[in-house]
Amino acid sequence: MKTKLVSFGILCALLLVPTIASAEVTNGNVVYGLTPGRLWATMDAVVGLISAVIGGLSLARSAGRFGTGSGRRGAIVAAVMALIVIVYAGLHLANFTGDFGTGSGRAGAIVAIVMGLTGMVLAGLTLVRSRRSI
Template sequence: MRMKLVSFVILCAFLLVPTIVSAEAAGGNAGYALTTGRLWATTDAVVGLISAVIGGLSLARSAGRIGKGTGRRGAIVAMVLALIVIVYAVVHMAIFTGDFGTGSGRAGAIVAIVTGLTGAVLGGLTLIRSRRTG
């Protein structure tokens, strides 16, 4: 299982790095530069994705698909990360008031909120399942 996770992280890195490099190479052309708002939103979205992955792994553990245990620790970590991501994304949307396509990162903040909510839901389902079985 760890090998699959490591492979997934490496694949994501190979997909993310060229995107950032091409955005930087574009410079100011057509508004595709990597601005502060976009970088902040991308970071939020990546942490939200990590929260969703941890929540999914803890849910699989609580169902007995991988490992032993109830998955409570992973659920708690996923829910804390989700809360942090949602708060930062909402603050981001309040600070950067530009529209879509202006480099303010509003679309990334919305993605971060969705991935954070996904991580919170998966963590909550794990906690509910662990209370019922344990």
């Protein structure tokens, strides 16, 4: 389980790197560096990644892989964080209307939504499993 979690974290980091470090040529304009849109999207994606990790850990706890308990608290925390990430990333997509590579952070917001949905699914699986065991 730990190797899967580590590989998931590495995959997420590899998905975040292009949103931070790269810029594409769009209509002759090149945007390099960390813009406010990219910063907002990066923060959303990091919180979404934390939500997915907490959801995965609570799911592992509910399966009895480590610790004692049902993992309900971690699942609730992961679900709340995931919901906040999805709402903020959706607001980001609505407010920043530039294309990919313009510094608006749209790719990072999409990654954040995917991370939030992953955290929500893992939290839901944990809550279903903990309800079944009671």
